[in-house]
Amino acid sequence: MEARHDFSSLLDVGFMAADYVVFGGVLAASLAIGCFYAVRGRNKGTEEFLGGDLSLSCFPVSMSLLASTVSAITVLGAPAEAYYHGVQWWYICCSEIAHLIVAVVFVPFYYELRLTSVYKYLEQRFASRSVGLVAGGLFLLATLLYNAVVIYAPALALASITHFPIWISIIAVGLIASIYTAIGGLKAVVWTDVLQLLIMVAGLAAVVIKGLLDVGSFQEVWRVAVDHNRAGPQIFTYEYLPLQRHTVSNIISGSVVMKMAYYSASQTAVQRYSSMKSLRHAYIAVVMMIPFYILLVSLAMLTGLIIFATYEGCDPLAAGFITSKDQILPFYVMDRLSHIPGLPGLFLACILSGSLSSISSGVNSQAAVTWEDVFSRCPRFARLPHTSKATVTKFLALGYGVLAVCLAFLAGNVGSVLQAAGSFSSCVNGPLLAVIIMALFMPFTNNKGVCVGLVMGTAVSLAFSVGPLVFGIKPELLPTSTSACPVNLSIPQPSENHPIRVEELEYPVKLLALSYTQLGVLGMIVTLVVGVTVSLATGMSKDRRLERNLVHPSVRRFLPA
Template sequence: MPAMKFGVADYTIFVLLLVFSAGIGLFYALSGGKQRTVQEFLLANRSMSFLPVALSLLATFQSAVAILGVPSEIYRFGTEYWFLGCSYLLGLLIPAHVFIPVFYRLHLTSTYEYLELRFNKVVRICGTITFIFQMVVYMGVVLYTPALALNAVTNFDLWASILTIGLVCTLYTSLGGLKAVIWTDVFQTFVMFAGQVAVIVVGTVKVGGMGRVWQLAAEQGKVSGIDLNPDPYERHTFWTLAFGGVFMMLSLYGVNQAQVQRYLSSRSERQAVLSCYAVFPCQQLVLCLSCLTGLVMFAYYQEHQPTQEQSSAESDQMVLHFVMDVLQEVPGLPGLFVACLFSGSLSTISSAFNSLATVTMEDLIRPHVASIPEGRATLYSKLLALGYGLLCLGMAYISSMMGPVLQAAISIFGMVGGPLLGLFCLGMFFPCANAVGAVAGLAAGLAMAFWVGIGSMLVNLQATSPGTILAPLDGNLTTTVMTTLLTSSTTPQRLTGLRKFYNLSYLWYSAHNSTTVIVVGLLVSLLTGPMRGEDVDPRTIFPVLPRLLCCLPARYHDRLRCGVCKPEEDGSCSDPAPLAVEKTSNGLLNGLPEGLLPRGDAEGVELAEGVVRPDGAHAYILRETAL
């Protein structure tokens, strides 16, 4: 079959995408504060409202990988994947009410600053390096893979598209900062919607209407019911998608720097929380559009026999073959879909550039270089964004040479997401966890992730024929959908021992790896001496048990907080942590100013309020008659 021919209208639409994206970057580089401060460049001066932040969150999530991958998943395996939308509720409510309040009130720039406040600098650096490794490997792949698929189907020049997209993205990210990234994401989101809707509408008309699409899908068993099988080795069941997917969502929307940085750019905590709520219906809409595209594609090829070339095509190329068939006769629409595809790449890559520049500047440079002037720090941040942009092009070139190893490179992104989620949960929910436990837990989580991931790759390599894409390895939605969701999987019932363990559904990977971090981290912390409540910054803790058991009397809340005081809005403690005190023969107390006693040690003692301890926390006057 001849490749899709691009006309003047198609090239015009594609070029306009690039021009508008670059123009937004130039606009913010030359207007307002002109990106002269680190806060403006990296956090948009914390001035964004919830709607553009929500659309930017969505655009980062909706990569070119998802645009190609989810319809192919539906085409091959049916609509069961749609139940992943059930995980979006908890996957966004938890970040909105747990992670965002903690991060926002700490006034962070880099997510990994939290790890130093909670543990120490070593844990912060470990988290930062892990994230940089994760994103650098992924950047080139997310740029190269869609370009490769497009080239295979349309003969669109591979390196011309890679260089054009990479350079335009580097330009607007390094000049316009986070504000340019967010607003280009908004523009690119609408382009992605338009491209998907065009494919659905034209394809539906050619099939004979949506009723006919649904009828053909139902007749061939592509409309899935609810599979309540709890077996974690089943690739997709309701429980795997709806609950295993929650951990995957948390690793992306809860602790990933690219997403957290958008929350932190909001003008208030309320706006940040609203952005999380606003992205929920948008995600559901995107998922429905992708599922409809897959169903329309399936119905179309029931009515129109695919060619031999299409039948033997790899999964990531199937959507492009479909687009070539249904849109080729309408001038401009092929160009719109290509713009849609590369909008996904632009939004994902620009987020990576900006977040990498942020963590490198805030975690690796500023803490170790004394008193960098603001202007120079801003210049360094821009140069870092530029440098990571050029590195992305280099990684795309390396990806082109990796061959079969490309699958493993993509999988690294998901392998790392779960352990990082576990590290933040360990610090936020377990006050007794110490720095040694955090480092040991992260190392164990990464080791477990790579062990299971590489084992899965080797098992499926043996089970697949040459030229077949490998089976699921990945734990993050944006990286699984094109390369790992679309694969034939081995039958778990035929596997035993480690081979069965390696066949764990990829949607449980994030839960499995994050749980490993927490369990190992707690065990090591207990063995090496758990942290005392008074040594933990209360702003870094989210008190899970006191919230869940809020109906218990107040004296039990003190114990449930594990000695960590309850912080006020200004960061001071309204409920001081209990201290070890000893009554002396003259009725005074050792270790405290005379007459002061924290509330936690005051049971059975007559107290009067009104004294403020030197650290600013409320305390009480101890009457000697009570001794």
Template sequence: MSQFANPGVGTFTAWDYVVFASLFVVSSGIGVFFAIKERKKVTSHEFLVAGRQMFCGPVALSLTASFMSAVTVLGAPSEVYRHGASFILFCVAFTFVVIFTAELFLPVFYRSGIASTYEYLELRFNRLVRLAATIIYILQTILYTGIVVYAPALALNQVTGFNLWGSVFATGIVCTFYCTLGGLKAVLWTDAFQLVVMILGFLTVLIQGSIKLGGSSNMWKIARNGQRLNVFDFNVDPLRRHTFWTLAVGGTFTWLGIYGVNQSIVQRCISCKSEKHAKMALYLNLLGLWVITVCAVFSGLIMYGYYVNCDPWTAGFISASDQLMPYFVMEILGHLPGLPGLFVACAFSATLSTVAASINALATVTYEDYVKQCFPNISDKMSTWISKGLCILYGAACTSMAVAASLMGGIIQAALSIHGMCGGPMLGLFSLGILFPCANWIGAIGGLAVGVTLSFWPAIGGLIYPAPASKTLPLHLSTNSCLRLNTSDLFPTSLPTVIPEQMHRPPLADSWYSISYLYYSPLGFLGSLGAGLLLSFISGPRHGANVKPLLVRPFCNLFCFWSEKYKRIFWFGVLHGEENSTEANNENRISDNDLTVKMPPGKDLIDVYSQEAMKAPSAYTPEQQPHSNVGVTKDTYF
């Protein structure tokens, strides 16, 4: 029980509930609108990838909204409040992530004409590699999405009194509803609307918080005195939780595993009408990531300035650090009807966008990687109904996972880093296929297994044997000005009670198991890539004659000073050189039942193939029909 008198914060008023409910009504309305508007387009291609007709604007907004889960809205300001503004260094990581995604991974995925990211793995290696990666992705996404739904609901419930399970099931039902009705277009436009709500929520907190502090100059002064502005820590110790290297380098690998190869992100990019629009969406999204990060950092600094002499976490007014932000919002906005509801809508907008992205991506992967493979002759109408059924199935699974998350206790924090644990090995697997034409399927499977082991080993070990308190303690937090229940007690409390460290710890507990969580992804990446190359060479490197040029972008091409001679060597027999590739494409023919397509100069092969297929559909048997959402089948040679 706390020794301090809790001043208490307000609860929701009728206006707050109206503002919050409006978010769900509008989101559902967008789904209904696109269900009616697109009712005549009944193909899974339209439902899952929006017919590849989206512009860069809504896709960029959707990418930003999907990044900004409620974990960011609630967790990032709390992180800055307790550990300082070094969180801003994620902006460096985001810059590298977007550049690598736009220039390295996106061109391969977009030109391949795939709908499922993991379809690439079958084209490049074989079906076994594809299925292994798909299973990892499905489990990762369901687990993470369930936690994204539950964690903010728990934090808001304990601070605002908002019903816990009501918010959990409302989130799951609404996301499933508009995903099922409207498909990817509904998800994209709903994300755009929800991003506007998020920004408004952040701006409301920033403006009102600055007024309470007496201006931004006071915020900077208090933050500087509290050592919250010590951003650049160049200590190379990998056991330090946050340094320049963990945030900039580890953060790059962690987020590249999401942006570069994760289905929910790539699916949005390949829904664009052209590769140029897809790249533009990514670069516009980078601006959004910077804005969101800056807003989160400033919110944390303002919150620290407000509670500099009476920390509610240390004083026991709240039970978890993730509740700091909603507690702060209710204290500074509780007297203004509707504004607390706007912030709650902000947090749940982030949750809705993340969950909707996950449900749609899971449905796409399952349909492309399993349903279509088992039933190749399925009709367009039936494929659409199956896709919608998969959305309902995964919506229920993610919501159920939120229920299970309530029983996990301390595992929730570990699960929040699951993108790093799974994303690193997956990033290594895709990089192996794209950058190294010599890699074969044996190296891909073996490398993935090694990468998963190297990333999960320290993560699970760190969960069982937490890092020493000296590595994770927050900066100074004071309760000097808090009103005490026992006025005779004059000794202030500065920090939360530290539980004594375990006496019996294995040898790796203070080293390997204590490594920063941001290094899980680099470990998985390096393990997957390194082991994959080694096993490929041991088992016999793949000859490039069996690899289509559009499926690879060898690493030697990234270094312009290398001569053409060495570039050809590292292409391992794959047709190399822009001039040669162009000539080969011009000479290449796509034959199916005597249908031959000649490549005109300067014309996109995928476009020509699609146009010829439209002109002569009778030339195909049902088994040879082009992929409904893939411009070029995997039997086509480039």
């Protein structure tokens, strides 16, 4: 194939003044929103800081819920997935049916209780402080580790391609998100999430529009993708194969469980339901996320196909321009879009907005759990004036943000632990969903069963998550080519150390190659089975009178009068 790619312009690539203006403007706007709500709510207490004064409407909360789950890892990872593995991951959009289940089954229950901490509810439901502490502790740890990953991973990908200093990315994202969350509370988090989600959509849309203009048409992008098995009906596998990284059944089943877990069992979501002005707004907020999520995923996957069509015949990874597949989008932006003033800055803002929204939501939720489950129980803090209580929660939020930044700086020295930290969230969410199911729908379960089930479910799913790390199992990339690269380009030799394939392993070791999509499913099943079994073996509820409002309305009729 004739050489048709020229990368000489990369030698002069750099950020222009317009790029820094766009990037700095997004950070300044986020901070300004925090300052606005800090001034507006300066004389109010924790109800305003953690609950938004119960006055939030459906649109900002819906966008905030979505922004808190679509992180920078998604913005970078989805295009890389389409480029190197194909568009089969798009089927994650089918899991949006989980939103309808959450809206009908869980949202009315949570709204009725007006919960600030979902783990305090678990303590009341099982009449045991240990249940709330175990569940809340797992949430705090998982969120802290996830925030560190969300800060560090995008900063590393950006620094390796754009030469934007990694320490600036970490400090700018981590501290600014922590500051506006600490001073502005839930309202600041929600409205900055709206801004950052719009920036993410704008950034991806700009890349898609410019990419389609350069390639020529969507039809040409799709033709190239089909020819190279990135798209088309031939790439989809529909069977349920839990040891295979991606099949349609794996993706849908795993993502339905994870979305159910996030939107019905996580502090971040439940706190927002309780902050809304009416149940109708809560319904709409959950359902409204569906089209926006599909739009974001579709834009991200289309971006990957456009990049593949652009570099057909000269893959930047095989050619040695990048060292990780997650760097493909930053590389494309700096290679093809850097001559347009402000567009690289918009892309950088898009990536960092994904980090900001996830961190601020996590930090605010961590502060809520810590205040409600720990500090509010201490007489010294319980007697404080409302404004002083709010000040304590602000320092808690800031402290969690600073801690996440410190962990992000340490992440560069811990290697594969970074990947393990990212998996920890998935390993916790499935078991937490099982605990919520037992609390709402299984009145016979008790605190012993729930605690043992939660610990066992998390431990089992975590053990399976580290299997690929231990055995060096990595997903195979689809074939690429360097035949159209410049003739004077020195192409590195392919590595002789090929990753271990699942097919090469023997049972029972092979079971540790369980697809990451099934970690949450496994954790949920183990927690349910162990929790129910232990509850039955330890006398169930032991005739303890259960308050009717602590179980789901559908099972209240089965309780003794």
